[in-house]
Amino acid sequence: MVARSVQAVTAPPAIAAEQGLAACHACALLLRVGERAAAPRCARCGANVRVRLPQSLQRTSALLVAAAVCYVPANVLPVLVTTSVGRVYPDTILQGVLDLCRSGSWAIALIVLVASVMVPLGKIGTLAGLVWLAAHGGSADRRQCTRLLRLVEFIGRWSILDVFVDAFVVGLLQFGPWISARPGPGVPFFAATAVLTMLAASAFDARLLWDARRVEHADVR
C-alpha cells in the first residue's frame, strides 16, 4: 500500500514529556500529566498513562538474558524424536535443517535455518544493542534504530515457526512402531526463546533512545 506521507511539524520541535504531556500507550490520546507519582488513567480508554514504560531497560534486559539462556538448550536438545521401524532418530533443529538439505528441499531448509536459528539470535543481539544505546547514549542514527526495532517486531513472530512444524508432524505421524514422532525435550526451551524475545521487544520503550538527545531542527526532516 502506497501511503502519502503528510508532514505536520510543530515549530519549534517539542517533546511531549518535556511539555508535561504523555500519550496513552493504548489509545494514543495526549494527556496532561502532573508531577503526581501515581499514574493517571486515560480519559478515553482507561489505561494507566505513563510518560515512559516503567523500568523498560531493566525488564527488556532481564527478558533478553532469559531468552539467551533458553536459546542454548533449544538448539542443543532434540526438538523432534522420530521412530521409524524400531529405530529412534532424535533431531535437533540443525539436524532437521540438514535432513531437509539432504532430501533436496533447499529453500525450506533455508527458511527453517533463518527462522529458528538466526532470527532469535538476531533479535537478542539487536535488542541488546538498542538497550545499550538507550542506557549509555552513542552516536548511532536513531532513525535507523527505530527502523531496526520495527523490523525486530515484524520478524519476531517467525521464530515460533518450528513449534507449528513439530505440532503437525507429531500429530500426523502416529503409526505406532512403524513411523511415529513425538516432541523432544528442546521444544519448551525453543518456545520460551521465541516468546521471551517477543515480550522483550514490547517491553522496550523506543522513546528512551531519543531522550538523551536534544531536539534539533536538523533532526526533523
Add this chain to the structure above:
Amino acid sequence: MDAVACPRCDLLHASTRLPAGASAHCARCGNALPIPARHEQAAWIAATLAALIAFAVASAEPMMGLSELGFHWSLTLPQSAAMMWLEGSETAAVLVAVCAMAAPAGYLLALLVALLATRSAAAPRWSATPIRWAFALRRWAMPEVVLLGVLIAYVKIGELTDASPGTGMGAIGVLVLLIAWLNASVDWAALWSRVPCKQ
C-alpha cells in the same frame, strides 16, 4: 487537544484530518503517527466477517491427511494442539492453541465488535474495551506462521509417507490474506477518534 505525540520518539505533531488512504509519519523517527484518515469502515467489517468464516473452516477441517497401511488419518488445528499436550509438550500445545486459535479468534471477534460499535461518529464508551482487546491480541495472532509451519510439516511428512493437503490448509491461506489486509488497512486512530472521553 489537536496534537499527537509520536509513539516511538515522543515528538509532538499537530493533528489534522488526513485524506482517504493517507498516513502521517513522524518527522524525526519516521514511525507512523496515530492520526485518523478518512476511510470505508464497511470494507473492514466485511473483511473481518470473511476472516471469521475462513478461521472457522481452518479450525474445523483437516489441514492434511495421510494413508498408510490401510489406515487413513487426518489432522485439524485443535487436534494438533491436543496431540502435543498428550505427547507431553504442554508449552508447545499452549503456544499452538494461543497463536493459531485463541488469539486469531479473539482478535477477529474483538475487531468485529469494535468496528460495529464505532460505525457512527458518536460511539458508546464501552467500545474502548473491544478496541484495546483487538489491538493487544493482534500481535499473537499469527496465521501466516502457522500456514508456513503446516507447509513445512507437509514436505517433511511427504518424505516418509504419502500426505495430501486438506480443506483446512486452503482456508488458512485465505485467512492469512484477509488478516494481512486488515492489519495493513485498519486505522486504529480512526476507531479511537470516535470513542468519547470521560469528562
